Amino acid sequence: MTLALAMALDAIFGEPRWLWDRAPHPAVLMGRAIGWADQRFNQVPAQRVKGLLLVLALLAGSIAIGLVISLLGWPFEALAAAILLAQKSLVQHVQAVADALRLSASEGRRAVAMIVGRDTATMEGPAIARSAIESAAENLSDGVIAPIFWFAIAGLPGMLAYKAINTADSMVGYLTPRHAAFGWAAARLDDVLNWVPARLTALLILATQSALHAWAAVRAEAPQHRSPNAGWPESALARALNIALSGPRAYEGEMRDFPFVNPRGLRNLGATDIEAAITALWRVWAAVFLAVLAIAIVV
Numbered sequence: 001m002t003l004a005l006a007m008a009l010d011a012i013f014g015e016p017r018w019l020w021d022r023a024p025h026p027a028v029l030m031g032r033a034i035g036w037a038d039q040r041f042n043q044v045p046a047q048r049v050k051g052l053l054l055v056l057a058l059l060a061g062s063i064a065i066g067l068v069i070s071l072l073g074w075p076f077e078a079l080a081a082a083i084l085l086a087q088k089s090l091v092q093h094v095q096a097v098a099d100a101l102r103l104s105a106s107e108g109r110r111a112v113a114m115i116v117g118r119d120t121a122t123m124e125g126p127a128i129a130r131s132a133i134e135s136a137a138e139n140l141s142d143g144v145i146a147p148i149f150w151f152a153i154a155g156l157p158g159m160l161a162y163k164a165i166n167t168a169d170s171m172v173g174y175l176t177p178r179h180a181a182f183g184w185a186a187a188r189l190d191d192v193l194n195w196v197p198a199r200l201t202a203l204l205i206l207a208t209q210s211a212l213h214a215w216a217a218v219r220a221e222a223p224q225h226r227s228p229n230a231g232w233p234e235s236a237l238a239r240a241l242n243i244a245l246s247g248p249r250a251y252e253g254e255m256r257d258f259p260f261v262n263p264r265g266l267r268n269l270g271a272t273d274i275e276a277a278i279t280a281l282w283r284v285w286a287a288v289f290l291a292v293l294a295i296a297i298v299v
Helices: 002-013 026-041 047-071 074-084 087-103 105-112 125-172 184-208 212-224 231-241 271-298
Strands: 249-251 254-256
Touching (some): 002 087, 002 125, 026 047, 026 074, 026 125, 047 074, 047 125, 047 184, 074 125, 087 105, 105 125, 125 231, 125 271, 184 212, 184 231, 184 271, 231 271
Antiparallel strands (some): 249 254
16 A cells, blocks of 8 residues: 555655755755765776676665665655656656647757757757657656566665666766776666566556557567667557657767657657657556555455
């Protein structure tokens, strides 16, 4: 019942600005710790070993904090878990892109730049919409289903450990000269921790959109993605909505010719398609919430 309560609290309240304008969000604290370690220890020699030690420290610290909070009782545990979920905040950020895109492409660029890492300066409407929908799919897995999964497996300590590693991967898990060695352990462990949740997310998207017939196509297409996990929810959402995602995009001024996901799907996307993706996100959330609630009542 603790997990169901946490999901409900997150869906209702999200991330209230009145609170996080006054106190640092746990993800911000994690980020500060990882940033400090990156500056302090990401130096030759033995960068890969130092990165592994960072991962072990993050695991030990997050598990310990999770155990302490759990000992305080279920209300504290539910509140902490709700803070670590991101359903409502994800929907709000993606909806902001749809709202901005209805005003103009320039407004859409500004909004989508808040949620994606690619270059947005020259994007037109369809590319803006694709970027928002891709972010919705990937973050549904990373920010909602994976934390729920790890809470179900290992309680609040498991959820906190997952969030710490996922945050580390987002900060240092890049194949750049600076982070290829130091961030290797965080990136590989994040891949492992997201392996099941990514595929579960894809299955949930298809099931809640009456599109399970597309599972074979998703299984064939997802492994072609540049990420071992992100391709699953992205391909599933593309197939469920009959749209084409991914495709060419620019990073740091360099255009990369990525293939389209579901290439026969609609490519001229807009705000309405973004909102269709948001509806899909809420359908997945509702299905998981009902399943968690039913299990809690029975058990």
